Amino acid sequence: MQTDKETHGEQGFAGDDRVLPFEVSGLDVRGRAVQLGPMIDAILGRHAYPEPVARLLAEAIALTVLLGTSLKFEGKLIVQTKGDGPVDLLVVDFSTPGNLRAYARFDDGRLAGAMAAGLTSPAELLGRGVLAFTIDQGEYMQRYQGIVEMNGDTLEEMAETYFRQSEQIPTLVRLAVAELIDRDEDGKPRHSWRAGGIVVQFLPHAPERMRQPDLPGGDAPEGHEQAVHDDDDSWAEAKALVSTVDSGELTDPEVGAERLLYRLFHERGATIYPLVPVADKCSCSRERLGEVLKGFSAEEIRDSTEDGEITVQCEFCSTTYRFDPAEFTG
Structure with a gap:
């Protein structure tokens, strides 16, 4: 694995709460990987969210960190869901270069009913509504906001739909959350949260290679045959490689972001770039x-x-x- 000579932590590990940008030129893909530890544990711990809400918000945080650290200007990325489910609002606010705050709002009664019925998937908790990505470059610049319906069973699928519809960039997102329970030196139970994720985007020099299969046409005439466009071979290979990632690998500190990237792309060669640290820091005062x-x-x-x-x-x-x-x- 090539590097730009940045020192990536002890023994070459990015470590927790630092985003690792990378590029695989042989497949024309770029991306970022992260493992979140103390930062996400602090955010979730201060609110004592019920377990399904904590997991959902942790995924939203990991997603926002992966996307927010790609901003090349001073500003904010705000990722927000608004739906009619038990968790009616998620807000994750990322300020460059790496400050983040997050909040989830939920209805206690409806959430308890959903948990009793085993309805705790992201789609079931969020319900029907919208996923919004807002980019704010400051008071003298106009805000940009992309909004898509929350179609999909997971937050990963919802984010991929946004990039497909709003940005027309082939994108693959993997997110994972781990709840760790062990014991301290006195034998008392100790609880902590971890999260991890990777986002990979296909960015070839020839834009026509980014063509994806057409979305279903809701108003297409009866009998109309949908055109079929196969994925570019490089993008198909990248997706196949990333699909092998296990959720545990995304959160296990013994794996680390660099080791994961090496396992995925060592045959193609991955270049890693300077780490971007992220921190739990609210902008209130x-x-x-x-x-x-x-x-x-x-x-x-x-x-x-x-x-x-x-x-x-x-x-x-x-x-x-x-x-x-x-x-x-x-």
């Missing part, structure tokens, strides 16, 4: 919230006051901010 409260009317300030103070808790990082109402009254 007392100053920002104070500016919001300054815009409240006197009545709104009174309605927001309880026991002589205004309390605001960030939904993302759970930090609690307390304000004296006198700060916002004339």
